Amino acid sequence: MCGIVGYIGHKKAQAILIEGLKRLEYRGYDSAGIALLENEGIAVTRAIGRIMNLEAILPTEGSKATLGIAHTRWATHGAPCERNAHPHCDQSGRIALVHNGIIENYRTLKTFLERQGITFVSDTDTEVLARLIGQCYRGNLEQAVRDALHDVQGTYGIAVISADEPDCLVAARKGSPLIIGVGDGEYIIGSDAAAIVEHTAQAVYLSDGEMATLTRDGFRTTTLDAIPVTKDVHAVEFSLEEIELGEHEHFMAKEIFEQPQSLANTLRGRLDVREGQIVLGGIAEHARTLARAKRIIFTAQGTAWHAGLVGEYLFEDIAKLPAETEYASEFRYRNPLIDDGTVIIAISQSGETADTLAAVREAKLKGALALGVVNSVGSTIARETDAGIYLHCGPEIGVASTKAFTSQLAVLAMMAIQLGRRRFLSQQFAERLVDALTRIPDQVSEVLEQSDTIRSVVETLVDRENWLFLGRGYNYPVAMEGALKLKEISYIHAEGMPAAEMKHGPIALINQGMPVVFIAPHGPQYDKVLGNIEEVRSRGGRVLAVATKGDTEIVRLAEHVLYVPDVPEPLQPLLTVIPLQLIAYHAAVLRDCNVDKPRNLAKSVTVE
Numbered sequence: 091m092c093g094i095v096g097y098i099g100h101k102k103a104q105a106i107l108i109e110g111l112k113r114l115e116y117r118g119y120d121s122a123g124i125a126l127l128e129n130e131g132i133a134v135t136r137a138i139g140r141i142m143n144l145e146a147i148l149p150t151e152g153s154k155a156t157l158g159i160a161h162t163r164w165a166t167h168g169a170p171c172e173r174n175a176h177p178h179c180d181q182s183g184r185i186a187l188v189h190n191g192i193i194e195n196y197r198t199l200k201t202f203l204e205r206q207g208i209t210f211v212s213d214t215d216t217e218v219l220a221r222l223i224g225q226c227y228r229g230n231l232e233q234a235v236r237d238a239l240h241d242v243q244g245t246y247g248i249a250v251i252s253a254d255e256p257d258c259l260v261a262a263r264k265g266s267p268l269i270i271g272v273g274d275g276e277y278i279i280g281s282d283a284a285a286i287v288e289h290t291a292q293a294v295y296l297s298d299g300e301m302a303t304l305t306r307d308g309f310r311t312t313t314l315d316a317i318p319v320t321k322d323v324h325a326v327e328f329s330l331e332e333i334e335l336g337e338h339e340h341f342m343a344k345e346i347f348e349q350p351q352s353l354a355n356t357l358r359g360r361l362d363v364r365e366g367q368i369v370l371g372g373i374a375e376h377a378r379t380l381a382r383a384k385r386i387i388f389t390a391q392g393t394a395w396h397a398g399l400v401g402e403y404l405f406e407d408i409a410k411l412p413a414e415t416e417y418a419s420e421f422r423y424r425n426p427l428i429d430d431g432t433v434i435i436a437i438s439q440s441g442e443t444a445d446t447l448a449a450v451r452e453a454k455l456k457g458a459l460a461l462g463v464v465n466s467v468g469s470t471i472a473r474e475t476d477a478g479i480y481l482h483c484g485p486e487i488g489v490a491s492t493k494a495f496t497s498q499l500a501v502l503a504m505m506a507i508q509l510g511r512r513r514f515l516s517q518q519f520a521e522r523l524v525d526a527l528t529r530i531p532d533q534v535s536e537v538l539e540q541s542d543t544i545r546s547v548v549e550t551l552v553d554r555e556n557w558l559f560l561g562r563g564y565n566y567p568v569a570m571e572g573a574l575k576l577k578e579i580s581y582i583h584a585e586g587m588p589a590a591e592m593k594h595g596p597i598a599l600i601n602q603g604m605p606v607v608f609i610a611p612h613g614p615q616y617d618k619v620l621g622n623i624e625e626v627r628s629r630g631g632r633v634l635a636v637a638t639k640g641d642t643e644i645v646r647l648a649e650h651v652l653y654v655p656d657v658p659e660p661l662q663p664l665l666t667v668i669p670l671q672l673i674a675y676h677a678a679v680l681r682d683c684n685v686d687k688p689r690n691l692a693k694s695v696t697v698e
């Protein structure tokens with residue numbers, strides 16, 4: 091879950107690498123380092139903490155290097171400290187390596203190398219690979235990397251340079267993403283497109299088991315067994331401006347307030363209001379199979395899993411298709427029962443989450459049709475699923491997912507309507523839903539106008555360390571999502587659950603002043619929710635409700651009420667989640683947390 095960058099060209103590499111690292115900092119930020127090929131050899135500089143700490147100790151002038159590699163870390167093996175930061179070198183110090191992933195058999199390799207007198211200065215798995223490459227080196231870096239990787243088990247995205255080969259940068263991937271930015275006489279490699287977009291919009295996506303050897307005159311790609319591979323050059327879908335903060339203080343705030351636009355982009359060209367139809371070109375060839383499916387399995391992690399849970403309600407309610415939602419990390423190891431007629435839908439913003447990718451591979455192995463709902467264009471899940479739908483909500487930089495979640499909900503709603511029309515959904519109800527979808531972007535803007543109100547409400551509750559989020563039906567997954575957002579960026583402990591579940595235990599947590607957030611828009615279970623609110627109030631809980639605009643009854647029961655426009659129940663999560671995103675955002679700001687780079691987290695979890 092680290093970020094790696096590499097540069098070979100004619101420009102000074104240091105500044106390009108540092109800028110690239112900053113663009114990837116959301117992938118891991120506990121330490122960073124850089125290796126530059128100077129006249130006297132490879133100069134390695136590393137620092138604990140954020141990239142600015144590394145930048146602060148680098149010479150501002152003087153580095154003439156036009157070849158280098160760099161890394162920002164999310165520690166897996168070895169605590170975050172200078173000694174364990176990347177790059178790591180071989181015993182001679184003439185080969186340097188940066189790595190994203192986990193070398194699973196590093197202990198065995200380490201013992202083997204120690205028997206050859208090799209010593210180690212860090213606790214990392216990565217240093218073992220650097221030492222191994224050094225042991226394999228016979229004057230050809232590409233070959234040394236190839237030989238070493240044949241002994242490696244695990245996942246990696248790596249970049250390697252050697253002091254003896256000043257016109258060579260070697261990269262390889264298995265399990266961790268790696269992109270080559272194709273420039274004019276220069277190449278920038280990165281863990282994702284954010285690192286290269288400032289320099290080029292031309293990208294080559296390495297696949298698992300592939301290597302690339304880059305020189306200033308060109309590059310070649312081969313398999314680990316040295317079989318040449320021809321790669322297509324793709325256009326990067328987003329611009330530099332999209333990954334800049336603009337007038338916002340945090341990327342999370344930018345992405346929350348972008349949702350009217352990002353949702354409009356997700357819906358564009360896919361709604362046929364007159365016919366009450368949905369057009370999803372990406373899965374058109376599988377629409378018949380989907381409509382005849384016996385079982386739909388949504389699989390994902392984190393926020394994407396919450397979207398899957400809403401998808402389950404949508405597919406069963408609107409398309410009358412049996413659906414379930416599985417944590418990919420459990421599904422992949424559970425030897426799942428898959429028969430023909432089973433369709434798996436993998437949901438992932440980054441398209442690189444290791445568990446979700448493995449679930450896709452497991453399901454395909456067992457013969458299921460595997461579809462993807464993904465944001466990152468060209469990502470591994472997008473390339474390995476049989477077909478899929480892109481969110482088109484633009485790059486999401488804030489670690490806490492916001493606009494990707496609402497776009498995932500919009501896509502799942504469109505899929506359910508499209509399938510419903512092929513099954514039992516009436517044109518009339520479909521037209522009503524499609525029409526309601528067209529109004530969602532503006533209605534989100536309306537909800538966002540309450541941001542200041544929400545901040546003042548949060549100010550009265552932000553010192554409470556335990557919160558509950560409760561909802562019913564379509565809004566139960568929203569309660570889960572609200573709790574996750576608060577946890578991951580404000581470090582307040584929070585639990586989300588179906589409102590009725592509270593009486594079966596968690597109600598014991600409620601004490602005087604405990605904040606309890608109810609997602610309570612009008613709907614078939616509204617009265618039940620009001621009953622749950624009474625239960626909480628009578629035990630001293632402080633009730634904050636998300637309710638339908640114009641609801642005067644709930645004001646009697648809740649201390650604070652945040653309103654959302656009235657929409658058909660299946661679309662409510664697209665609006666009811668917005669106040670919860672803002673609650674979490676303001677709580678994190680008020681508690682002076684690092685909103686975009688919360689502790690211990692990273693944007694894309696590419697290791698198990």
Ligand code: AGP
Pocket residue numbers: 391392393394437438439440441442443446489490491492578692693694695
């Ligand atoms: C959400 O805010 C978190 N960043 C995390 O739970 C995330 O949703 C999860 O890691 C899945 O990521 P993906 O959508 O990129 O697969």
